[in-house]
Amino acid sequence: GAVVSQHPSWVICKSGTSVKIECRSLDFQATTMFWYRQFPKQSLMLMATSNEGSKATYEQGVEKDKFLINHASLTLSTLTVTSAHPEDSSFYICSGTDSYEQYFGPGTRLTVT
Amino acid sequence: AQRVTQPEKLLSVFKGAPVELKCNYSYSGSPELFWYVQYSRQRLQLLLRHISRESIKGFTADLNKGETSFHLKKPFAQEEDSAMYYCALYNFNKFYFGSGTKLNVKP
Numbered sequence: 001g002a003v004v005s006q007h008p009s010w011v012i013c014k015s016g017t018s019v020k021i022e023c024r025s026l027d028f029q030a031t032t033m034f035w036y037r038q039f040p041k042q043s044l045m046l047m048a049t050s051n052e053g054s055k056a057t058y059e060q061g062v063e064k065d066k067f068l069i070n071h072a073s074l075t076l077s078t079l080t081v082t083s084a085h086p087e088d089s090s091f092y093i094c095s096g097t098d099s100y101e102q103y104f105g106p107g108t109r110l111t112v113t
Numbered sequence: 114a115q116r117v118t119q120p121e122k123l124l125s126v127f128k129g130a131p132v133e134l135k136c137n138y139s140y141s142g143s144p145e146l147f148w149y150v151q152y153s154r155q156r157l158q159l160l161l162r163h164i165s166r167e168s169i170k171g172f173t174a175d176l177n178k179g180e181t182s183f184h185l186k187k188p189f190a191q192e193e194d195s196a197m198y199y200c201a202l203y204n205f206n207k208f209y210f211g212s213g214t215k216l217n218v219k220p
Contacts, residue, residue, distance in 0.1 A: 032206060043199065043212040044157075093157070095208075104157040104209060 002028040004096050006105035013084055013112055021079045021108045023094030028103075029074035030096030035067070038091040038107070050077050084112040115140050117202050119211035126190050127219050134185040134214045135176075136200030145203040146183040148174055149210075152196045159199070160185075170194070190218045 001039040003026040013019050018108050023033060032051050038100040056069035066088075077096075081088055089104040093107040116139040126132050138144055148160040161169045163176040163183060174185045183200060195218045200211040 034208065044210045046207060046209065095157075098171055101159055106156045 001101045002026075002096075002098065002101070004030075004093050004094065004103045004105040006094055008108060008111045009106060011111070013110070015085055015112055016083055018080055018082045019084055019110060021081075021092055021094075021110075023077045023079070023096070023105055024107075025075045025096040025103070028096070028098050030077075030103075031074065031099055032097050033071055033077040034095045034097070034102070035069060035077075035079050036093040036095070038093060040091075044093060080108065085113045087088070088112050093108075115202055115204050115209045117200050117209050117211035119129050119198075119200055119214050121214045122212070123215045123217065125219060128192055129189050132187050132194070132216065132218075133188040134200075134216065136183045136185065136211055138181050138183065138200075138202050140181075140202060140204065142204070144176075145207075146174075146176060146189045147201045147203065148172070148183075148185050149199045149201055150196050151199070157199065190216075192200040192220055194218050 004023045007022045035047045037047050038044050046058045046059050047062045048058045050071035052071050052074050058064045061102050071077040089112045091107050091109055095102045095104045118137045146163045149157045150160045151157045172187045174183050176183050197213050197215050199213045202209045
């Protein structure tokens with residue numbers, strides 16, 4: 001089946017710094033990529049939807065200036081958490097869709113100290 | 114607004130017992146509904162979708178528009194079925210997930 005990778009799988013950063021998370025579709029072209037956030041023992045919360053070459057669509061309550069999403073190609077989307085704070089610590093998951101099925105990445109654990 | 118509800122956080126059954134994981138949704142149109150599964154330390158993966166009307170790993174789910182439900186069922190649970198199960202609704206190029214149910218199948 002199709003594979004989505006994320007890098008890094010785990011990152012610790014200091015408060016006030018920015019962190020970039022990459023999401024790649026390895027063997028298919030993802031027309032759309034999604035970014036989710038998952039708190040411990042809770043469900044996935046959709047943050048934004050991105051289509052290649054266009055601006056991401058953010059869900060209500062998600063700060064677009066804080067969570068910058070770039071979808072430069074059909075195989076790569078990046079999420080940059082700018083000026084990270086401890087409350088941004090979470091598990092971030094991306095997924096890509098080929099319009100038929102959604103494939104999930106393994107997730108990135110972000111810890112802001 | 115779209116909403117997916119999974120009322121049970123945890124469901125424990127014995128091996129060989131029937132299992133039903135509940136999912137209710139609120140959506141005014143014709144929904145596309147899915148079940149995703151996440152085994153321990155693995156990524157989310159698709160289990161089944163209502164359009165396919167298929168049985169995967171012995172699981173089935175029937176869309177009941179009258180009751181706005183899409184419950185996941187399996188007649189005889191196996192220990193390897195222990196995992197987190199998420200019901201999801203797809204609409205306008207977005208997925209909306211329920212809060213998940215942890216299924217624990219005891220030997």
